[in-house]
Amino acid sequence: xxxxxxxxxxxxxxxxxxxxxxxxxxxxxxxxxGIIAEHLAVRDNVGVFDISxxxxxxxxxxxxxxxxxxxxxxxxxxxxxxxAQYSVMCNEKGGIIDDFVVYRLEPETFMIVFNASNxxxxxxxISGNSKNLGVEIKDVSDDVAMFAVQGPKAEKxxxxxxxxxxxKIERFKCGSSRLADVDVFMARTGYTGEDGFEIFVWxxxxxxxxxxxxxxxxxxxxxKAYGILPCGLGARDTLRLEAGLCLYGNDIDExxxxxxxxxxxxxxxxxEDFIGKTALVAQKAEGLKRKRVAVKMAGEGIPRSGFEIYDxxxxxxxxxxxxxxxxxxxxxxxxxxxxxxxAQEGSxxxxxxxxxxxxxxxxxxPFYDPEKYGFRRKTAP
Amino acid sequence: xxxxxxxxxKEGFYYSKDFEWxxxxxxxxxxxxxxxxxxxxxxxxxxxxxxxxxxITQNTPYGTVESxxxxxxxxxxxxGEILEVNTEVQSKPELxxxxxxxxxxxxxxxxxxxxxxLANLMDFNKAVEWHKTLGx
Numbered sequence: 001x002x003x004x005x006x007x008x009x010x011x012x013x014x015x016x017x018x019x020x021x022x023x024x025x026x027x028x029x030x031x032x033x034g035i036i037a038e039h040l041a042v043r044d045n046v047g048v049f050d051i052s053x054x055x056x057x058x059x060x061x062x063x064x065x066x067x068x069x070x071x072x073x074x075x076x077x078x079x080x081x082x083x084a085q086y087s088v089m090c091n092e093k094g095g096i097i098d099d100f101v102v103y104r105l106e107p108e109t110f111m112i113v114f115n116a117s118n119x120x121x122x123x124x125x126i127s128g129n130s131k132n133l134g135v136e137i138k139d140v141s142d143d144v145a146m147f148a149v150q151g152p153k154a155e156k157x158x159x160x161x162x163x164x165x166x167x168k169i170e171r172f173k174c175g176s177s178r179l180a181d182v183d184v185f186m187a188r189t190g191y192t193g194e195d196g197f198e199i200f201v202w203x204x205x206x207x208x209x210x211x212x213x214x215x216x217x218x219x220x221x222x223x224k225a226y227g228i229l230p231c232g233l234g235a236r237d238t239l240r241l242e243a244g245l246c247l248y249g250n251d252i253d254e255x256x257x258x259x260x261x262x263x264x265x266x267x268x269x270x271x272e273d274f275i276g277k278t279a280l281v282a283q284k285a286e287g288l289k290r291k292r293v294a295v296k297m298a299g300e301g302i303p304r305s306g307f308e309i310y311d312x313x314x315x316x317x318x319x320x321x322x323x324x325x326x327x328x329x330x331x332x333x334x335x336x337x338x339x340x341x342x343a344q345e346g347s348x349x350x351x352x353x354x355x356x357x358x359x360x361x362x363x364x365x366p367f368y369d370p371e372k373y374g375f376r377r378k379t380a381p
Numbered sequence: 382x383x384x385x386x387x388x389x390x391k392e393g394f395y396y397s398k399d400f401e402w403x404x405x406x407x408x409x410x411x412x413x414x415x416x417x418x419x420x421x422x423x424x425x426x427x428x429x430x431x432x433x434x435x436x437i438t439q440n441t442p443y444g445t446v447e448s449x450x451x452x453x454x455x456x457x458x459x460x461g462e463i464l465e466v467n468t469e470v471q472s473k474p475e476l477x478x479x480x481x482x483x484x485x486x487x488x489x490x491x492x493x494x495x496x497x498x499l500a501n502l503m504d505f506n507k508a509v510e511w512h513k514t515l516g517x
Contacts, residue, residue: 031423034423034424035448036426036449234450300427300429302447302452304452324449325449354445
């Protein structure tokens with residue numbers, strides 16, 4: 001017998017409007033209208049995602065800052081309340097247990113939002129390392145609904161149902177707010193490369209989904225003027241890949257370190273002590289053998305996770321960890337690991353697509369032109 | 382033409398259980414993918430087809446089509462030599478979603494053993510019954 005699929009607060013809506021898929025034990029929307037249309041809605045206008053399946057824990061108490069800084073690799077000591085940062089946490093070998101965003105809610109309260117696929121593992125790891133410390137760790141995953149509103153029109157969409165001035169919320173800032181008369185916590189964060197917000201609907205368990213449903217419908221209504229589309233996990237994956245963001249289980253796992261993954265900016269090696277520090281300091285001193293790179297196909301063919309990477313002489317040098325068709329660039333793109341000597345922008349490599357070696361180039365991330373797309377775009381949409 | 386759960390099955394075509402159709406045109410046959418196949422794949426973004434002159438074998442893969450998320454083999458409904466390849470589908474793979482039985486034909490083939498191989502395919506009536514057994 002298979003375990004019963006978990007559902008989010010919006011399941012009844014998704015069941016009627018989306019094609020569903022199983023992901024991390026949840027029955028989730030794969031797509032509504034179509035992956036390409038949803039993807040382009042986020043790049044050009046705005047889209048809304050149900051991400052209630054993600055894991056959420058709060059860590060509070062007098063030792064909260066010290067404890068969080070011991071478990072994660074980034075440094076929360078300078079993170080003021082109502083600020084968030086991206087981080088990973090590692091095992092003793094420096095292997096990545098998960099990547100996530102950590103929010104400082106209050107001086108002595110943090111929230112970590114991690115991958116749905118790692119809900120139990122992360123909770124067990126965090127609570128298992130908290131012994132003898134004055135912290136309380138609570139898994140609030142099932143009590144909170146969570147949406148991501150993403151795209152250049154995300155602010156305008158949410159402004160229509162907010163009394164606060166959302167223009168004042170900078171990237172990676174967060175705080176309590178109200179949207180469509182529902183109490184929420186909002187952060188200017190996301191997983192698409194675009195500007196946007198992630199919205200937490202407190203006190204919204206599965207048996208009481210009315211607030212979540214009300215807000216979801218209000219966002220879709222407010223976004224109508226801007227061409228909003230509800231978006232599924234299909235577009236979520238293609239958007240994050242175009243932006244060059246890692247997917248845990250594909251691009252990073254317990255056998256990759258943040259240094260190899262190009263996430264060195266979240267590994268604060270000068271920090272006092274944290275799990276994995278010794279291994280990461282040693283790896284940095286030795287030098288990296290391999291690095292995560294972005295691969296863009298020169299011609300036809302779509303690279304997929306697991307496909308092999310070859311150098312120009314035809315020698316196998318690595319493997320792709322993600323790959324897809326880029327709806328924006330209309331070509332194949334992927335990420336994978338290659339020896340450090342090859343990990344340079346402009347290096348020519350080959351990707352084995354079925355029985356053929358197809359030409360590809362190592363490029364910088366994001367895949368799109370950051371002056372035209374993404375949260376740093378210069379041209380107004 | 383009939384619609385089963387929104388999926389079209391057309392008269393005048395033979396069907397394989399690998400979701401391809403075959404149409405007899407004199408001493409040649411035209412080959413493509415069914416409406417069911419394109420609806421399952423959705424948003425086809427790439428079609429890899431062999432060139433004219435290539436020999437294909439019934440029930441054996443000869444190419445691939447890919448959507449954003451998935452890769453699917455094209456399996457030959459007939460054996461023979463490829464006479465023509467639809468290059469328009471290669472440059473505009475979305476045609477496969479728009480008109481699978483028409484503009485998005487894939488190959489014209491000179492069949493090697495047509496009469497015997499037609500017995501391995503479903504005619505319209507059999508294909509209608511078979512489509513009723515497929516999930517959405």
